[in-house]
Amino acid sequence: MNENYDVVVVGGGAAGLNGALMLVRSRRSVLVLDSGTPRNAPAAGVHGLLGHDGIPPAELYAKGRAEVRSYGGEIEDAEVVGAERAGDGFVVRLRDGRTVRARRLLVTTGLVDDLPDIPGxxxxxxxxxxxxxxxxxxxxxxxxxxxxxxxxxxxxxxxxxxxxxxxxxxxxxxxxxxxxxxxxxxxxxxxxxxxxxxxxxxxxxxxxxxxxxxxxxxxxxxxxGAPMRARVGFLESLGLKTVPHASGMGEHVPVDPMGRTEVPGVWAAGNVADLAAQVGSAASAGAMAGAQINADLIMTSL
The missing domain is CATH 3.50.50.60 (FAD/NAD(P)-binding domain)
Incomplete structure (x- = not known):
């Protein structure tokens, strides 16, 4: 793991990996940090995903990781515990004490289901x-x-x-x-x-x-239909907070159609922003965010 990247992607699910794929194919230096706790881990298969219906989640993510790495992207099994702004970028802190710098952040940490305390x-x-x-x-x-x-x-x-x-x-x-x-x-x-x-x-x-x-x-x-909550508490130091979703389904991170959050330099995609997103739409949102981050980095270099 290097010390500086164009983009650090926090979360290695469908949205994060597809966002990373778009970025590395644009010759961006990218690090994906994944805690290894995907929401769909208990599921036997992913459904409704054209060409991959029924694929086990772990197999889908393994293929995605391999694709990102084939273009030079880096993936680290690590948990992010915080981030601070540093100049025109960010310093990301990991659970093991390491830090890494990024010019932009893509948050794709998904959500958690607040299950009722009912036996069974x-x-x-x-x-x-x-x-x-x-x-x-x-x-x-x-x-x-x-x-x-x-x-x-x-x-x-x-x-x-x-x-x-x-x-x-x-x-x-x-x-x-x-x-x-x-x-x-x-x-x-x-x-x-x-x-x-x-x-x-x-x-x-x-x-x-x-x-x-x-x-x-x-x-x-x-x-x-348990209430759902975006996993972004560790980024509150940046001002990234959740708000109640209009449907009443839980709390999410608001983004614009391109995945940009209210925090400059931070994008979000997948279930963290869209509580109802399935794997296909989460991946699509990640791809859109990745493309927009690449364009943003180009425009700021002019």
Missing amino acids: VREQWGSGVIHCPYCHGWEVRDRPIGVLAIGPMATHQALLFSQLSDDVILFGHTNPPSPEQAAQLAKRRVRVVSGEVTEVVVEGGAIVGVRAGGTVVPREVVAI
Whole structure:
């Protein structure tokens, strides 16, 4: 690892690697720093990505790393703990005490799901407990699905899953549907069960039901729309902060259409900026940000 780079990319997922690829192909010196904790690590495969449907996340990222390195890009398994402005660039601090300088930063650290403290949820997260009908819906089609209403998008989520299974139940939990929403659910034959959910019942490593209001309702799959939060706390020293997303889904980093944040010299792409972005759109946003950073460096040299 050198001491100075044109661009340091913080986060080595689809957005970060595709941004790095655009930059190294423009002959920029690039360092990708990745903590090795991708959000989709528990998933068996990436879906909805043309030409790569079903590819394991680790395999996709390994291919991306190889492509970036083939053009001279550097990738380091390291955790960033902070950054400070230094002249017209930045000093990035790593957990192990090392520092590195960058003229520009691309933040692609993704997000974390604030899962509810309900027994069985974390244990089954990414397998029996899922969140996205487009990422996992085909794999759970025709099975008994329970949707936990823990966020503002629960009814919408249940309606989407009703396209994949005729046996969908919305558990009202602490966020029961409004009368209008209940009418929508009834039209799609989605049953509503009242009562607070206290457990996702797991037996033999698989979900067998949901305990709500003291009663266990048989289910094989549970969907939740947990609040999501962009992982950028370590960059607050630069003034990079999250704000509530208009959808109510969580907190993100606002960016312009080119990925530029409110902090000069800092771009962001992927789920850190777009909570609903899937792998393909995250990669596309990373590519756009990488291209814009390259153009910005050219313009500042004139």
